[in-house]
Amino acid sequence: MRFATWNIEWFNNLFDEENRLVRDGAWSARYKVTRADQADALAHVFRAMNADAVMIVEAPDSGPRRSTVAALENFAAHYGLRTTQAVTGFSNDTRQEIALLFDPAQLNARHVPRAETDEVPRFDGVFGIDLDVDATRDSVRFSKPPLELDIETRGGTKLHMIGAHLKSKAPHGATSDADVMRIAIANRRKQLAQAIWLRARIDQVLADARPLMVMGDLNDGPGLDEFEGLFGRSSVEIVLGDTGPDVLFDPHASLALSRRLGARPTTSRFWIQKEKRFLQALLDYIMVSEDLRSRGAAWRIWHPLDDPECWTDTELSEALVTASDHFPVTLDIDI
Numbered sequence: 279m280r281f282a283t284w285n286i287e288w289f290n291n292l293f294d295e296e297n298r299l300v301r302d303g304a305w306s307a308r309y310k311v312t313r314a315d316q317a318d319a320l321a322h323v324f325r326a327m328n329a330d331a332v333m334i335v336e337a338p339d340s341g342p343r344r345s346t347v348a349a350l351e352n353f354a355a356h357y358g359l360r361t362t363q364a365v366t367g368f369s370n371d372t373r374q375e376i377a378l379l380f381d382p383a384q385l386n387a388r389h390v391p392r393a394e395t396d397e398v399p400r401f402d403g404v405f406g407i408d409l410d411v412d413a414t415r416d417s418v419r420f421s422k423p424p425l426e427l428d429i430e431t432r433g434g435t436k437l438h439m440i441g442a443h444l445k446s447k448a449p450h451g452a453t454s455d456a457d458v459m460r461i462a463i464a465n466r467r468k469q470l471a472q473a474i475w476l477r478a479r480i481d482q483v484l485a486d487a488r489p490l491m492v493m494g495d496l497n498d499g500p501g502l503d504e505f506e507g508l509f510g511r512s513s514v515e516i517v518l519g520d521t522g523p524d525v526l527f528d529p530h531a532s533l534a535l536s537r538r539l540g541a542r543p544t545t546s547r548f549w550i551q552k553e554k555r556f557l558q559a560l561l562d563y564i565m566v567s568e569d570l571r572s573r574g575a576a577w578r579i580w581h582p583l584d585d586p587e588c589w590t591d592t593e594l595s596e597a598l599v600t601a602s603d604h605f606p607v608t609l610d611i612d613i
Contacts, residue, residue, distance in 0.1 A: 279384060279431060279613055282327055283441070283493040283564055285335035285546070285604035290349075290373050292317050293338050297348035299356050309549070311600055319600035321357035326594050327580065327606055331380035331387065332361060333425075333441040335495045335562075335604075338377075340369035346377050354379065365389055368402040368423040376425040376441045376494065383432070387439070390428045398478045401426065405475040409467045418471045421445065424494075426479075435613035437489035437570065440479070444472050444513050445497045469497070473513035480517070484524045490567040492517065492526060495604065497561055518565060526565035529577050530607075534560050545579050546604045564609045573612045580606045 288307030294300050299317060306316040324332070338349035350364035359379075366377040367389045378387050394400045401423040406415040425441040473496070483490045496513050515535065519525040530543040544558035566575060582588045582595035582605065589595060598605055 279331075280327070280329040280608055280610050281331050281333075281491065281493070281564065282329040282606050282608045283333040283335065283495075283562055284323075284606040285443070285495045285562060285602060286320065287336060287602040287604065288374075289320075289334065289336055290338045293344075293349045293352075295343055297338070297345050297352055299349075299353055301356075308600070308603075315600055317353075319597040320353075320602075321359070322594065322597040323580070323601050323606065324357070324359055324361070326591075326597075327608060329361070329606075329608060330384040331378055331429075332606075333439075333493045334377050334379055335441070335443045336374040337366065338375065339373040340366060340375055346375045350377060350379050363387075365425075365427065367391065367425040367427075370420075370422050372421055374422065374443070376422060376443055378425065378427060378439070378441065385429055385431045387427045387429050389426065391426045392479065392482060398475070398482060401475075401479075405471065407471045407474065409464075409471055416471075418468055418475065420472055420475075424476060424479075429491075431613050433613060435489070437491060437613070438483050440476070440483075440490070440492045440494075442476060442492065442494040442496065442517075444469055444476070444495070469513055470511075470516065473516040477516050477519065480519070480526065481524060484567060489569050490526070491564065491570060491609075492566075493564040493607075493609075495562050514563065523568060526567060527571050528563045528565045530560055530579065531563055531565070543579055544581065544584070545607055547599075548603055562604055562607050564607055566609070566611075570611060570613070574610075576610045578608045578610075580608065 291307045292313050301314045301317045303312050306313045308316055338346050340346045346366045347364045354362050360381045361379045363382045364377050364379045365387045366375055380387055391400045401420055405418045409416040422443045427439040429437050429439050514531050534542045544560050545562040546559050548557045550557050580588055582598040
């Protein structure tokens with residue numbers, strides 16, 4: 279089977295208030311890309327990946343009138359995709375949900391958040407942790423609560439899946455360089471607290487001897503910015519775990535962690551206006567427990583410049599660049 283994770287930049291902007299796909303010549307949220315061009319590019323990549331399930335980060339909005347599930351299923355129906363069914367979890371107020379779009383002939387997926395405990399609350403709850411070492415517990419919430427799913431494949435394999443989008447907010451409201459640094463550090467502390475919360479849930483699942491897959495955009499990684507030196511570890515390292523049988527594995531994260539210099543895999547490409555250049559970063563992961571890794575797991579980043587098959591397929595390469603500022607990551611596994 280093939281599983282994928284993909285952060286689709288402002289997917290929400292391709293749908294109207296009735297959850298219908300808007301495929302026209304107006305601009306999408308992507309720079310100089312129309313809604314029709316982005317939608318067509320997305321469909322092209324979905325077909326090329328041919329994944330049995332795709333964890334979509336920045337999925338369409340849920341709200342009083344909006345439905346993530348309806349929008350995604352309408353998109354799949356419009357383009358005749360085999361991933362015809364969608365599932366999401368706790369909604370948020372960012373207009374960027376987390377959802378799984380999947381082929382119901384190949385697997386079943388149910389949103390099953392674990393019961394709340396004093397130490398590890400549900401992902402729509404409040405996590406208590408001392409963020410600034412002042413002997414006072416701070417209250418942390420997810421701006422985008424992770425999506426917890428129970429998966430059963432057509433072959434009978436059962437596993438738990440968590441889709442996540444951890445994000446450190448920009449230093450809004452800063453009026454000086456000192457303010458920028460203060461707010462940025464506080465926001466990074468909150469992101470690391472969310473990673474600790476997520477890792478606590480991972481430990482619960484693994485303690486039950488359940489196969490586990492954690493996927494999505496962690497918006498952080500080894501060597502990504504100056505805060506790693508301040509805090510010692512990135513969110514990625516926290517979520518992966520330290521040592522022993524409960525460590526999760528992602529080969530791209532492992533490679534990045536093993537190198538201070540030299541080439542690293544990347545899953546995203548952003549234009550830095552101030553510097554007039556593109557920045558590439560490793561932000562998207564599919565982490566698995568050892569029992570899943572042993573099932574012939576093979577990872578791939580669908581990077582239009584780095585992956586040979588994508589590079590030589592001009593139409594696919596152009597679709598990947600048009601569709602989003604992130605590129606999909608897939609996992610092929612025998613389950």
